[in-house]
Amino acid sequence: MQLILADRDLVEQGADKILKDAAVTDVAFLVVGDPFGATTHSDLVLRAVHAGIPYKVIHNASIMNAVGCCGLQLYNFGETVSVVFWTETWRPESFYDKICKNRSAGLHTLCLLDIKVKEQSIENMMRGKKIYEPPRFMTVSQAADQLLQIVQRRREAGEELGVTEDTLCVGLARLGSDDQVIRAGTLQQLASCDLGGPLHSLAVTGRLHPLEVDMLRTNAEPNALERLIEVDSSTFTS
Numbered sequence: 001m002q003l004i005l006a007d008r009d010l011v012e013q014g015a016d017k018i019l020k021d022a023a024v025t026d027v028a029f030l031v032v033g034d035p036f037g038a039t040t041h042s043d044l045v046l047r048a049v050h051a052g053i054p055y056k057v058i059h060n061a062s063i064m065n066a067v068g069c070c071g072l073q074l075y076n077f078g079e080t081v082s083v084v085f086w087t088e089t090w091r092p093e094s095f096y097d098k099i100c101k102n103r104s105a106g107l108h109t110l111c112l113l114d115i116k117v118k119e120q121s122i123e124n125m126m127r128g129k130k131i132y133e134p135p136r137f138m139t140v141s142q143a144a145d146q147l148l149q150i151v152q153r154r155r156e157a158g159e160e161l162g163v164t165e166d167t168l169c170v171g172l173a174r175l176g177s178d179d180q181v182i183r184a185g186t187l188q189q190l191a192s193c194d195l196g197g198p199l200h201s202l203a204v205t206g207r208l209h210p211l212e213v214d215m216l217r218t219n220a221e222p223n224a225l226e227r228l229i230e231v232d233s234s235t236f237t238s
Contacts, residue, residue: 006018006029007117008117011040011044012040015043015044015047016047018044019044019047019048019051019053022048022053023051023052023053029041029044031060033060033061033062033063033064034059034060034061034062034064035057035058035059035060036057037062037064045057061176063110063112063172063175063199063201064080064110066175066176067110067172067175067201067203069175069182070170070172070182070184070203070215070216070219071170071184071211071212071214071215071216071218071219072108072170072203072205072212072215072216073209073211073212076106076107076108076206076207076209076212077102077107077108077109077110078101078102078105078107078108078109078206079098079101079102079109080109080110080111080112081095081098081099081109081110081111081112082095082111082112082113082114083095083111083112083113083114083138083143083146083147083202084114085114085116085136085138085142086146093150095111096147096150096151096154096162096163099111099147099162099163099204100161100162100163101162102204102206103162103163103167103204103206104162105206106206106207106235106237107206107207108203108204108205108206109203109204109206110201110202110203111143111201111202111203111204112201113137113138113139113140113142113143113199113200113201113202114136114137114138115135115136115137115138115198115199116135116136116137117135137197137198137199137200138200139194139195139198139200140171140172140173140183140190140193140195140200140201140202141171141190141191141192141193141194141195143200143202144169144171144187144188144190144191144193144202145191147163147187148165148187148188148191151163151164151165151187163187163204164187165186165187165188166186166187166188166227166238167186167187167204167205167238168184168185168186168205168208168216168224168225168228168238169184169185169186169187169190169202169203169204169205170182170183170184170202170203170205170216170219171183171184171185171190171193171195171200171201171202172195172200172201172202172203173195173196173197173198173199173200173201174196174197174198174199175201179196181195181196182219183195183219183220183221184216184217184219184220184221184224184225185220185221185224186221186224186227186238187204189221189224190202190221193221205237205238206237207231207235207236207237208228208235208236208237208238209234209235209236210234210236213225213228213236
């Protein structure tokens with residue numbers, strides 16, 4: 001049996017190579033997390049169907065459901081967003097607006113943090129050089145810092161804020177491993193919180209059930225839950 005490390009180029013640009021021998025022998029495509037956590041994997045299935053190649057899916061756990069271990073109830077989550085690394089010339093803010101939309105509906109937001117693996121610099125890409133940048137994995141503190149910068153800019157522009165420095169969030173690191181870390185704190189607190197090595201995710205809370213509050217308290221930073229506002233007898237928000 002041959003084991004091939006499938007990088008992004010192979011999966012996205014060389015899908016036909018993966019399926020080439022699948023018509024005559026078994027080919028297994030192994031991924032981190034659930035196979036359908038990425039649209040690229042749906043593309044592989046469609047290619048197999050169109051080529052008349054039978055397939056079987058074995059599902060796996062992923063951050064999309066493992067996030068529930070922090071105490072936030074899965075059915076209270078809204079749209080999942082991706083937080084990307086900013087550059088000097090590219091600073092998108094669409095993820096902030098989606099978080100605010102979720103919060104306005106009382107829903108939590110799972111933020112998937114950027115991963116840069118086998119990325120080329122623009123210079124090397126233009127020159128056709130297969131030289132790759134060192135891997136980078138966004139941390140909870142980096143994501144929180146970018147959100148804080150958006151909050152400050154929107155405040156200065158006189159906009160109504162759906163997220164502030166005091167919004168209760170949850171930092172998650174290496175879920176499912178023996179050294180996983182969960183920290184509940186305000187956005188400001190998490191901006192200076194070191195959760196160790198990758199992979200990291202961030203959850204921004206919406207309205208909270210008392211049971212969710214009790215669960216978050218087990219991993220809370222000092223005074224993180226002091227500013228929660230009681231919406232009614234069974235709901236809190238920050």
